[in-house]
Amino acid sequence: MESGYFSEWLKSYRTYLRMRNYSDRTLDSYEQVIKHFAFYVWLRRHTEVTKLVFYWKDLEKARLDTGVDVNLVMITDFLSFLSSMRTYKPKTFHRVISTLSSFYRFLYTQGAVVANPMVGIERPRIKQQEVKYLKHSQVLQLIDSIPDERDKLIVRTIYATGVRVSELCNINIEDIDFEEHTIRIRGKGDKIRIVFVDDDTLAAIRKFIGNQIMGPLFAGQQGKNISPRAIQHIFRHYAPVGITPHKIRHSYASELYRRSKNLRVVQENLGHTSIKTTEIYLHTDVDERRQVYQQFFPLSGTVEKPPNV
Secondary structure (H helix, E strand, O other): OOOOEHHHHHHHHHHHHHHOOOOHHHHHHHHHHHHHHHHHHHHHHHOOHHHHHHHHOOHHHOOOOOEOOOOHHHHHHHHHHHHHOOOOOHHHHHHHHHHHHHHHHHHHHOOOOOOOOOOOOOOOOOOOOOOOOOOHHHHHHHHHOOOOHHHHHHHHHHHHHOOOHHHHHOOEHHHEEOOOOEEEEEOHHHOEEEEEOOHHHHHHHHHHHOOOOOOEOOEOHHHOEOOHHHHHHHHHHHOOOOOOHHHHHHHHHHHHHHHHOOHHHHHHHHOOOOHHHHHHHHHOOHHHHHHHHHHHOHHHOOOOOOOOO
């Protein structure tokens, strides 16, 4: 069977992903992984193994004119090669494996390969990291410290709604329903969800936009929607080192779960496709665990002894 070259199928795969509403950023990330793998395959088929590292340093000369049909050994050799370079973390390996798995599922359904070589590839374990976030009072303190009204409102809106930076940038005034206290958000994969907004934040938004009824909520250059880079700059200017928009999103999720104990609502508000992504917030409620410990563990000194003890 004629499998075709990576250069041919990469274009078709990108079109396929675009039809499924993947963002340009995701498309670029997937394409980069596949190009790296294609270059590795080309090198293995056209050069000596001992020269891999030498040629790998010049990816500008990457060749894609080699067949996509590979076996499991080629996949495992590629992953071993990446590991030997000592520049790939477990999360990066997850992304590489996920991308290649998706690519070869696509090729298999298109009849380009007789078998999916990614079947049976195990993903490396990622050490669970504690979610770091600011407490409610700390977020309010950060917001109050910002003198610029627009920048203050940007940070407050992220905390009030839990939206991603890219989602915040794309909010238009017509997306806001002041009567229902909601904002219509276009999330990953162009999925639409509704987030809720408190009275004070809505009042600040109404004051900020004045008589405008359409257009970007936060405008950047040439009147277009503000860019994520501009928001990152705001945080670097006002926030303590290490405090990012994503950590403010964590603060929103952690506070909402801590007070509600409703993980499903947190999931939907954040726009998580899988609730497993949201489950990281199950481990953030230290206050609740402290209360249970003090109430029930006998060595805590505050537990009432049960009868007949």
